[in-house]
Amino acid sequence: MVRVPARQEEEVRASLDALEAAGWEVEPAIRDLTLGRAGPVSERTLRVRSVTYHIPYIESASRVVLWGCRWPDCTNCCSRQGRLPLTSDDLITIGSGLKYARTSEFVAAETITSTWSAPGPSGPSSATMTSVNLKRSASETAADDGTRIPCRFLGGDGACTLHPGRPGVCYLYPFATWLQAERGAASVHAAFQFTGDCPGFYLAESVEEMRPTLEEYADIIVRYNMAYARTAREGYGASAMH
Numbered sequence: 300m301v302r303v304p305a306r307q308e309e310e311v312r313a314s315l316d317a318l319e320a321a322g323w324e325v326e327p328a329i330r331d332l333t334l335g336r337a338g339p340v341s342e343r344t345l346r347v348r349s350v351t352y353h354i355p356y357i358e359s360a361s362r363v364v365l366w367g368c369r370w371p372d373c374t375n376c377c378s379r380q381g382r383l384p385l386t387s388d389d390l391i392t393i394g395s396g397l398k399y400a401r402t403s404e405f406v407a408a409e410t411i412t413s414t415w416s417a418p419g420p421s422g423p424s425s426a427t428m429t430s431v432n433l434k435r436s437a438s439e440t441a442a443d444d445g446t447r448i449p450c451r452f453l454g455g456d457g458a459c460t461l462h463p464g465r466p467g468v469c470y471l472y473p474f475a476t477w478l479q480a481e482r483g484a485a486s487v488h489a490a491f492q493f494t495g496d497c498p499g500f501y502l503a504e505s506v507e508e509m510r511p512t513l514e515e516y517a518d519i520i521v522r523y524n525m526a527y528a529r530t531a532r533e534g535y536g537a538s539a540m541h
């Protein structure tokens with residue numbers, strides 16, 4: 300069973316409670332899974348294009364956990380946004396979209412650089428991340444970083460006002476992705492992030508019904524990994540698993 304560290308469990312519980320208070324029903328088995336209390340959870344791995352997906356399988360329910368976005372009925376990932384780490388591609392795209400002549404001016408005025416710990420994507424490991432984060436409110440300071448707040452780019456119609464130039468991490472959600480060395484080459488993996496903020500998860504008998512979405516996301520996930528690797532090479536971010 301995946302254990303959720305105590306502080307994180309408190310945050311996740313608060314997110315789940317907020318989701319339910321907003322009228323979303325979270326299946327009990329998915330609530331338990333999100334809190335790390337679902338009992339034995341194995342996974343179904345599925346290779347789609349060049350991405351290996353790790354899909355949770357809850358043994359007690361004999362079901363896999365799948366996902367489908369509920370937008371525009373839901374905008375929760377934008378109205379309770381925790382942090383927006385940017386890739387170096389994002390710095391250029393968003394900086395020029397916001398009419399900055401130089402990327403350095405955009406970075407100075409609109410971003411915060413921070414370092415934080417995050418759980419590993421698929422188990423008890425954790426990672427220390429450093430990144431340049433887009434300010435989610437104009438007055439955001441380093442002390443606010445990570446606290447869930449509405450993103451200033453969320454429009455009244457539920458659409459992102461930066462779209463199509465929104466951050467790569469926004470395209471990626473609710474997946475997390477990482478590279479793993481396999482036979483001397485890097486292979487791309489992805490799994491769901493269970494933060495308690497997304498009402499799109501549901502139980503199903505088979506992964507197959509989600510295959511079209513997994514195909515659509517495979518390109519996004521590969522692109523994000525390439526952008527992330529460039530970001531690290533260019534010195535705008537770093538991560539270390541431990």
Ligand code: SF4
Pocket residue numbers: 367368369370373374375376377472473496497498499
């Ligand atoms: S990804 Fe999840 S939280 Fe975001 S809009 Fe879709 S359903 Fe809502």
Ligand code: SF4
Pocket residue numbers: 376377380450451452453454458459460461462465466469
């Ligand atoms: S940048 Fe856009 S997509 Fe990303 S959290 Fe803000 S409103 Fe949502």
